[in-house]
Structures are given as C-alpha cells and as structure tokens.
Amino acid sequence: MSKPTSASTGLFRYSLGVTLATLGLVCMGGLVTSKGVGMAVPDWPTSFGYNMFALPISTWKTGGIFDEHTHRIWASTVGLLVVFLTRWVGGAESRRTLASIGFIELTVGVGLLAFAGSNWRNEAHFLMGISAVVLLAAATPWGRSPSSSTAVRMAWMAFWTVQIQGSLGGLRVVLDQWTVAGTTGGILFGVAHGCLGQLFFALLVCLTFRLAPTWNSIRRPDAESYPKLLSRMACVLVLGQLLLGLLMRHQHAGLAIPDLPLAHGQIWPATDAASLERYSARRDGFEPITAFQIHIHMLHRLNAILTLAGVVAVFFKTRALPPETGARRMASVWFGLVCTQFTLGILTVLYDKPADIATAHVAVGSLSLSAGILTAWLCGRTNPVKAAEHVGKTSIPQMTTPAAVG
Amino acid sequence: MKNTLKFAASMAVVAATGASAAEITGKVKLNGEAPPAREITPIKADKMCGALHTKPVMTRTYVVGADKGLANVAVYIKAGLPAGKTYTAPATKPLIDQVGCVYEPLVSVAMVGQTIDIKNSDAFMHNVNCQAKVNKGFNFAQATAGQVNPKTFDKPELAVKLICNVHPWMSGYVHVFDHPFFAVTDKDGNFSISGDLPDGKYTVEANHLKSGVVTGEVEVKGGKATLSLELAVK
Numbered sequence: 001m002s003k004p005t006s007a008s009t010g011l012f013r014y015s016l017g018v019t020l021a022t023l024g025l026v027c028m029g030g031l032v033t034s035k036g037v038g039m040a041v042p043d044w045p046t047s048f049g050y051n052m053f054a055l056p057i058s059t060w061k062t063g064g065i066f067d068e069h070t071h072r073i074w075a076s077t078v079g080l081l082v083v084f085l086t087r088w089v090g091g092a093e094s095r096r097t098l099a100s101i102g103f104i105e106l107t108v109g110v111g112l113l114a115f116a117g118s119n120w121r122n123e124a125h126f127l128m129g130i131s132a133v134v135l136l137a138a139a140t141p142w143g144r145s146p147s148s149s150t151a152v153r154m155a156w157m158a159f160w161t162v163q164i165q166g167s168l169g170g171l172r173v174v175l176d177q178w179t180v181a182g183t184t185g186g187i188l189f190g191v192a193h194g195c196l197g198q199l200f201f202a203l204l205v206c207l208t209f210r211l212a213p214t215w216n217s218i219r220r221p222d223a224e225s226y227p228k229l230l231s232r233m234a235c236v237l238v239l240g241q242l243l244l245g246l247l248m249r250h251q252h253a254g255l256a257i258p259d260l261p262l263a264h265g266q267i268w269p270a271t272d273a274a275s276l277e278r279y280s281a282r283r284d285g286f287e288p289i290t291a292f293q294i295h296i297h298m299l300h301r302l303n304a305i306l307t308l309a310g311v312v313a314v315f316f317k318t319r320a321l322p323p324e325t326g327a328r329r330m331a332s333v334w335f336g337l338v339c340t341q342f343t344l345g346i347l348t349v350l351y352d353k354p355a356d357i358a359t360a361h362v363a364v365g366s367l368s369l370s371a372g373i374l375t376a377w378l379c380g381r382t383n384p385v386k387a388a389e390h391v392g393k394t395s396i397p398q399m400t401t402p403a404a405v406g
Numbered sequence: 407m408k409n410t411l412k413f414a415a416s417m418a419v420v421a422a423t424g425a426s427a428a429e430i431t432g433k434v435k436l437n438g439e440a441p442p443a444r445e446i447t448p449i450k451a452d453k454m455c456g457a458l459h460t461k462p463v464m465t466r467t468y469v470v471g472a473d474k475g476l477a478n479v480a481v482y483i484k485a486g487l488p489a490g491k492t493y494t495a496p497a498t499k500p501l502i503d504q505v506g507c508v509y510e511p512l513v514s515v516a517m518v519g520q521t522i523d524i525k526n527s528d529a530f531m532h533n534v535n536c537q538a539k540v541n542k543g544f545n546f547a548q549a550t551a552g553q554v555n556p557k558t559f560d561k562p563e564l565a566v567k568l569i570c571n572v573h574p575w576m577s578g579y580v581h582v583f584d585h586p587f588f589a590v591t592d593k594d595g596n597f598s599i600s601g602d603l604p605d606g607k608y609t610v611e612a613n614h615l616k617s618g619v620v621t622g623e624v625e626v627k628g629g630k631a632t633l634s635l636e637l638a639v640k
Contacts, residue, residue, distance in 0.1 A: 039535050040571035042545040048531075059549070062531045063452060063572035176535075177543040281640040284444060284467060286565075286579075286615035 008213060011088050011147070015208040018081045022201050023363065025078050028071045029197055030362030033249050034355040037064025038190065044173040045126035047072065075166060080133050082162045082204075087137040089155035089211070091146035095138045102134035130163070147211060154207040161200045168193040187250045194246040198366045205370035206377065218326035220381050226327060227317040231376040234310035238338075238372045241307050242365050244300040249362075253293035254353045255283065260346055263301070269294055304345055311338040314375060327378040334371035341368050428603035428629035430483075430587075434595045434612045436476040438639030440468035448575050454530050455507035455573060466512050467616050468639070475595020476637060478513040479614045480564075480581040482588035483599065484621055486608035493585045495519035499556070502568065502578055504532045504548070509568065509578030513615070515588045516580060518562060525554045532576070537567045541582065564613060579615060605629070616640060 032038050040063065041047045047055045052072055060069050087094050109128035112120045146152050172193050175185030209215060221228075248254055256279070257263045264279055271291035280288040315335035321328040344361040351357055443464035450456045450463075469477035495517045503510045505527040516522050526532050526548035534555070535545040540563040546555060559566065559582040570576035581588065589597040591612075599610075603626060610633055611621045617637040624633045 036574040037571045039545055040533060042533050042535070042547055048547055048549070059531055062454065064574060065531060065572055068571075176545065277640060281616075284465060286467070286577075 008147075008211070012208065012211045012213060014088060015085060015204070015211050018078065018085050019201070019204040019208045021074075021078050021081060022204050023366065025071070025074050026197055026201050026366045027359055027363045028067070028074055029194065030359040031355060032064075032067050032071050033190070033194070034353070034358040034362075035064055035067055037067050039173065039176055039186070040064035040068045041072070042173070043122075044072075044170040046122045051125070052076070072169075075169065079130070079162045079166055082158050083133050083137045084140075085207075086155045086159040087140060088142065088144075089147045089151050089207070091144050091152075092142065093146050094152075095140075098134055098138035102131045102138055105131035105134060151207060151210045154203060154210065158200065158203055158207060161196065161203065165193065165196050165200055168196060190250045191243075191246045194249070195243060198242050198369055201366045202370040202373050206373060209374055217324075218378065219322065219324045221325070221327065221379060226321065226379040227314050228376070228379045230310070230317060231314045231327075231331070231372070231379045234307065234314050235369075235372040235376045237303060237307040237310045238365075238369050241300065241303045242369060244296060244303055245362075245365060248293075248296050248300055249358075251293055251296060252287070253297045254348065254358065256289045256293035256297045257301075258283070258349065258352075260349050263294075263298060268298060271295070300345075304342060308338055308342055311335055311372070318375075318379075325378070327375060330371060330375040330378055334368065334375050337364055337368040337371050340364050427600065428605070428626050428631075429598060429600040430603070430608070430610065430624055430626065430631045430633060431596070431598045432481070432610075432624075432633035432635065433473075434476050434479045434481065434591050434597065434614075434635045434637060435474045436468060436470050436595075436617070436639060437474075437636045440470050440639055443467065443469075446575050448573075449507055452507065452573065454528075458506040458528070463506070463508060469593065471592075471594035473594070475591070475593075476614060476617075477591050477593045477595060478511070479591040479595070479597070479612050479617075479637070480513055480515050480588065481591060481597045481599065481610060481612045481635070482515070482581070482583055483585065483603075484609045484611040486606060487585055487587070488604070493517065495521075496586050499523045501525060502580070503527050504534075504570065504576065507532075507570075507573045507576055509570075509576055511590065512578055513590050514578065514580045515590055516559065516582055517586050517588075518560060518582055518584050519558055521556045521558055522580065523554050523556055524548075524568075525552070527551060531572055532570045533572050535569045535571055537569065538563060539566075541566060565615060581613065603629075610635070612637060 043049065045052060047069055048059060050056070052069070053076075055069060060066060083098075087098060090097075105127055109124045109126075109131055112124035112127065116124070147155075168189050172186060172189035175189060178185035180188070257269065259265065263269045264275075269275065269279070271294050276289055276291060276294075279294075283289070311331075311334055315331050318325075318328045318331040323329075341361065341364045344357060344364055347357050348354075348361050443466070445462040445464055449459065466478065471477060499521045500514050500516050501523045502514050503525045507528065514522065524534055529551040531547060531549050533545060533547045536543045536557075538559070540561050541559045544557070548555065559580070561582070562584045563582045566580045566582060568578045568580065586601050587599050587603060589599045591597045605626050605628065607623060607625045608631075609621055610624050611619055612635045613619045614637050617640050620635050620637050622633050622635050624631045
C-alpha cells in the first residue's frame with residue numbers, strides 16, 4: 001500500500017473540517033427550531049433589510065435574532081467551504097464546470113437586477129454573491145487530478161445540495177405564511193430543510209470517509225455474512241425516525257405526551273375530544289394538544305424501539321466479522337450513537353424538552369444517520385472489480401485489493 | 407310645545423331605526439381552583455428583558471380577581487343581532503403594546519376593518535408574527551422604542567395569535583368580529599358591551615383561551631341587561 005500524499009491528507013483534513021462545521025450548523029439549526037426563533041428575522045436573503053453580512057452587532061445580539069442570524073452566517077460559510085471542497089475534490093477538471101455554473105448564476109443575478117424590478121434586488125445581489133464564490137473557486141489555479149470518481153460524485157452532490165438547502169432555508173422564512181392543504185409553508189419548508197440538512201451532513205461524512213487515508217486499508221466484504229440488507233433496513237428506520245422527529249418538532253408535538261414509558265397513562269393514548277381536552281388541561285399555555293400531535297409522537301416512540309432493535313441486530317451480526325473490517329467498527333459506533341440517541345429522547349420528554357437536550361437529540365440523530373449509512377456502505381462494498389477501477393482513477397494512495405488484504 | 411315636538415321626533419327616529427344606545431354588563435367567574443401561575447424564567451435569563459423587571463413575570467393562563475372573577479375573557483354577542491345588518495368599524499384604535507417583553511394586553515378585541523395599533527415600547531427589537539388562520543398573516547420587525555404599526559383584519563376570526571420569535575415566550579391574542587358588540591373582562595372578570603343595540607334577546611359567549619367557551623342568554627330591555635357567566639378550570 002502506498003503512503004498517503006500530503007495533498008490527499010490535506011484534502012481529507014479540509015473535508016473533515018467542512019463536515020465538523022456542518023455538524024455545528026445542524027446543531028445551530030436544531031437550536032433555532034428548539035427555541036422557536038426561526039422567524040426572528042422576518043426577511044431573507046436580507047436580514048432586517050441589511051445585507052446579512054452587514055447586520056449591526058447590536059441587533060444580532062438581541063434575543064432569538066442571535067440564533068437565527070448566526071445560523072444564516074454559519075450556513076453561508078459552510079456553503080462557501082463546500083464550493084471549494086468541490087473544487088479540490090474535483091481537481092482541475094472541475095474548473096470548467098464551476099466557471100459555467102458561476103457564469104449562469106451571475107447572468108441570472110444581473111438579469112434579475114436589470115429586468116425584474118427593485119423587488120428582486122436583494123435576491124439578485126445574493127445570487128451574484130454566490131456566483132462570485134463559485135467563479136473564485138473556478139479561478140483558483142490548483143492543478144491536482146481529481147479524487148476517485150465516487151468522491152467526485154459525492155462532492156458535486158454536496159455542491160448542489162448545499163445550494164438547494166440554502167434555498168429551502170430561505171423559502172421557510174419567505175413562505176412561512178403561505179398555506180397549502182392546511183399546512184403552512186413554514187412547516188413544509190422547515191421539515192424539508194431539516195431533512196435535507198441531515199442528509200447533507202451524512203453525505204459529507206461519507207465523502208470524508210472516502211477521502212480518509214485509511215479508507216484503502218479497510219477490508220472489503222468477501223462473504224455473505226455481511227448484513228447488507230439488515231443494515232440498509234436499519235438505515236431506512238433511522239431516516240424514518242428523523243422524519244418523524246422533524247415533523248414532531250415543527251408541529252410542536254414534542255411535549256404532547258409528557259410521561260414515559262406510558263403515554264398519558266395508557267399504552268396508546270385515546271384521542272377523542274374529551275381525552276384531548278384532559279391532556280391539554282394538564283399543561284401550561286393555551287395551545288391545545290391535537291390528535292395529530294399524539295399520533296406523530298407515538299409513531300416516533302414506536303419507531304425508536306424498532307430502530308434500536310434494528311441497529312442492535314446489525315451490531316450483533318457484525319460482531320462475527322473480522323476486526324479489521326470497517327463495518328464491524330462502524331456498526332459499534334452506530335450502536336453507541338443510537339443508544340445515546342434513545343437516552344436523549346427519553347430525557348427530552350422527562351425534562352420538558354429543554355433546548356440543549358433537544359438540540360443534542362438532533363445532533364446525535366444526524367450522527368446516527370451518518371454512521372448507519374456508512375455501515376450500510378461498508379457492508380455493501382462487494383464488487384472487487386469496481387474497486388480495481390477506483391484504483392486506476394484515484395490519485396490518493398492506491399487501494400489495496402480485497403485479496404491482498406484478506 | 408317645542409320640546410314635546412323634539413322628543414316626539416327623537417322617539418320617531420329610534421322607532422324607525424329600532425336601535426338605541428344599550429349596555430350589557432356582567433361578570434365572568436371561574437369555577438374551580440386555578441393552577442398557580444408560573445414564572446416565565448426565560449425573561450429573567452434574557453439580559454435585555456430581565457433588566458426591565460424587578461419582580462418575576464408570571465404566566466397569565468388564569469388571572470383570577472375579586473370574587474373569582476376571571477380576567478382576559480373575550481365576551482361578545484354570538485347570536486340575536488338583526489339579520490343582514492352591517493356595522494361600521496369603530497374609529498377607536500385598540501393598542502397592543504410590547505412592553506417589558508410581554509404583550510399588553512394579553513387579549514384584545516377588534517372589529518373587521520378596525521385599526522389596531524401594534525406598538526413596541528421596549529428599546530430593542532421585537533418582531534410581530536401574526537399566525538392568523540382565516541385572515542392574512544404578517545411578520546414585521548419593530549426595531550425602536552415607540553414604533554407603532556397600524557394593522558387591520560379583513561375577516562372575523564377568534565384568537566388570532568401574535569408571537570415574537572425574538573423572544574419566543576411572548577404571545578398575544580386578538581379576537582376579530584363582524585360587529586362592534588364585544589369586550590374583554592377586566593382583572594375582576596367584569597365586562598361591559600355597549601353600543602347601538604336594539605332591545606331584544608341575545609346569545610352572549612365568553613371565550614377564555616384555556617377554559618374554552620360558555621354561552622348565556624340575555625334580554626336587553628330599555629337598553630340595559632346584566633349577565634353572569636361561569637367558566638370551569640380545564
């Protein structure tokens with residue numbers, strides 16, 4: 001096995017940095033929702049009419065504005081970092097594509113400014129700002145070859161995802177009051193924004209693992225004993241759990257049921273009008289508990305048990321694998337994370353959903369999804385022919401073939 | 407003779423319109439023991455808001471005054487008004503103030519088309535996020551002390567919620583009606599609905615954000631009526 005080059009180690013470290021910054025961003029987003037301050041800054045892409053980078057510090061420091069505005073600035077920074085990550089992973093070949101995208105974004109921005117009137121001025125400036133970053137990345141004269149085709153594909157996915165994610169965050173603010181089928185734009189785009197954020201983070205985790213100098217030393221599956229299907233199913237359960245969690249958070253259903261392990265003293269709480277009135281009477285505030293909140297909350301609890309069972313099954317199934325397999329180690333990490341997540345979920349209910357515990361619940365949820373996807377990926381890498389193709393394309397250390405490792 | 411003619415003329419006008427200045431007064435009481443108010447701890451935790459209070463700020467789920475009178479109850483005519491009659495919005499402007507990071511009053515009432523002044527009395531930013539379901543919502547920022555934004559609602563809607571996301575514990579409610587016969591109970595649960603209300607029978611509803619609604623029948627005779635209503639702790 002060849003030694004990792006300093007460039008590939010540097011790229012790995014940069015990718016790790018971007019991933020950690022994204023984890024911070026996920027936490028910040030979780031905190032914004034936990035505190036209910038998502039609409040503290042009512043406009044976007046401006047903040048109170050200012051260019052978001054020029055908001056006076058005194059305003060930024062006020063109450064929930066601090067959380068929401070910091071989330072925006074942090075997100076913009078992650079966006080910038082991801083553009084350069086794409087450039088670095090994509091090598092010199094990415095310059096032309098980035099230049100084209102940057103040019104198109106600049107043209108649309110200038111077009112908006114020229115023809116769409118003053119109402120679109122802020123959006124035009126925002127788009128032109130993004131185009132400037134993309135064009136700057138294209139102009140950066142790094143001449144290195146692209147990373148493996150898998151890593152390049154992932155980096156481009158991250159590039160597009162971060163732009164869609166930013167737009168969803170903006171639409172969540174701008175279309176907050178818009179209603180479709182009885183649901184507000186705030187909920188629709190908020191859930192989509194939360195979900196894509198978790199997937200985006202998992203994508204970056206996978207990319208960073210793919211760029212890790214140790215990746216090539218990870219033993220590939222060489223037997224059917226790898227729980228491919230089981231790990232994928234458990235991943236789907238985790239993803240479903242995250243979706244249910246997001247729905248709960250945005251529907252304020254986190255405290256619709258305040259007791260554990262029973263729910264309002266029952267196994268599955270009744271949701272007739274009299275029962276709902278009784279549940280609502282038990283809590284402070286004027287908002288009544290709805291049947292939808294009860295059902296979503298119960299589904300989240302039920303799926304938590306299924307998810308835990310699924311991950312425990314993967315954990316035990318991978319125990320039989322050789323220690324040097326990444327799948328075994330990653331399944332252990334996944335198991336640890338899901339157990340932590342389960343505990344945080346219980347604490348969230350028992351301690352009346354404090355913002356710090358609820359946010360930790362979101363962060364560990366993201367890590368669990370990432371660990372799950374990685375485990376499933378490591379269990380599913382069964383094609384040694386493809387592996388050989390990767391060896392030919394990549395500039396990072398040569399991949400050790402399964403036979404050589406085995 | 408001249409005075410007699412004047413009186414006859416005014417009586418004729420009243421008879422023709424079928425309306426006169428009338429008043430329904432009464433009290434809304436709470437039946438049961440209200441849970442104790444709780445301190446809104448985030449206010450204390452917030453540097454800017456906490457500095458504006460010397461005493462703990464308490465929740466206002468049930469504000470009970472003398473003789474079990476319940477405050478912050480919207481009381482309004484639910485039925486009995488002449489069919490098809492339309493009303494002009496009063497010229498008075500109810501004030502919803504954000505002071506000390508709390509909405510004052512907690513409950514406001516207004517008529518469709520009536521201007522409501524929304525004010526920020528604090529020396530820092532609040533945003534007013536109106537979460538109307540029937541009416542069109544809005545969300546705007548009030549950056550400076552003394553800023554007032556006039557707002558109106560186009561349709562009747564009960565308990566339109568206003569929140570401040572900058573200080574997420576802050577919320578206020580507005581009940582919007584298509585007639586001007588409404589009131590909010592004072593700290594002792596007393597209310598007074600007055601206006602151009604003809605004698606007759608009416609259904610009056612009391613609406614508390616936590617306790618729900620209760621209705622009562624009342625007959626206005628000679629422009630006067632009294633009514634007592636009771637809401638239960640929920």
